[in-house]
Amino acid sequence: MSYLDNLISRRLVFAIILTAITLVAEIIGGIWSNSLALLSDAGHVFLDLFALALSLGAIKLAAQPPGEQHSFGLHRAEVLASLVNGLTVFLMALGILYEGSLRLISPEEVKTIPMLVVAVLGLIANLLAAKGLHGHAHDDLNVRSAFLHVLGDAAASVGVIVGAVLMHYTGWYQADPVISIAIGLLILVGAFRVLRDAVHILMEGVPRGLSVELVAERIRSLDGVSDVHHLNLWAVCSHIFALSAHIEIEPGYDGQRSQLMQSIEHELQHHFHITHTTIQFDCSACNGGPLIKEFSHSERGAACSGHGH
Structure with missing residues (x-):
């Protein structure tokens, strides 16, 4: 405790x-x-x-x-x-x-x-x-x-x-x-x-006082980040905020991904008190998708074939 x-x-x-x-x-x-x-x-x-x-x-x-x-x-x-x-x-x-x-x-x-x-x-x-x-x-x-x-x-x-x-x-x-x-x-x-x-x-709502767009803009402002998509932001409880997102890396970025990850985590914790993050890096040439991903129901068997959402 x-x-x-x-x-x-x-x-x-x-x-x-x-x-x-x-x-x-x-x-x-x-x-x-x-x-x-x-x-x-x-x-x-x-x-x-x-x-x-x-x-x-x-x-x-x-x-x-x-x-x-x-x-x-x-x-x-x-x-x-x-x-x-x-x-x-x-x-x-x-x-x-x-x-x-x-x-x-x-x-x-x-x-x-x-x-x-x-x-x-x-x-x-x-x-x-x-x-x-x-x-x-x-x-x-x-x-x-x-x-x-x-x-x-x-x-x-x-x-x-x-x-x-x-x-x-x-x-x-x-x-x-x-x-x-x-x-x-x-x-x-x-x-x-x-x-x-x-x-x-x-109901997995965005923590009060925060917005998905505000957090995304902060991430985009970091050196090495081209864009953000599939961003999910929620509160586990009143003290713990969590985030998952796909990050597109800028073309020609020569830094370490681990350093970029640390920079993102520091910004999120320092400015928004987001302490639990799950980040997936994508290349800038990939088809990024929307900022907020739409979830849909699917049969359990569909997940086994790699098409679950």
Whole structure:
């Protein structure tokens, strides 16, 4: 396991411990104060706890070496965990909207002081956990989905706090469901983004922020390269980008192909963070073909005769 994975794992463990403490506190506090909002939030915290454990397990799986059955290793486990996390966040948001609509129709009186105390403690725990994950949430999709879980629960805690204060001083018990519905809508947007990115990777999409043409232009700018075709660019996970391409060598190029290969790999890694490359050199007189190769289905037997695509 890399240093980065070890660091992320330690922060996930820290977040899991804080989330577990919050879960116990909100269950006890919800029963004590007769607060449906706290008990509902405890259910969301339980989903968060599950999601964080799933994210930690995905990192452990991704650290396993590649084998005959999984030649890229198990890095996609991170993406699958993100997909599951995104779905649970989505369901959590729907639960908030549903509970909020019910409380709008039939508001109930609660003990606001115990509710407020537990919600504040929960918010502090959520913010500490979110702070630990925030540094890696922009680059790692798996951590981002876990961070979204914790942040969503922190937002729910804020809603509970505001609702408790309003109910305590005004007696307007509809405040809690109104705030909960607003929070649910915000969480839905974040869940959609995580699901969109996870599906994009699983569908072998070009890494976000890159384009095939941009990468091809960088390769063409190197000395010794005449053209590029059959370029495929995809993300194995949020940290690993891969590329395969056919490179046409300029006529009269007298350098070593190994040196040209190193130059291409350096440019790709330095400028685009592409760390896995498969390059095939072609002569400039060959019929190159399009920049992006169209894949087509064929019978398995066709591959044996040398005509598989």
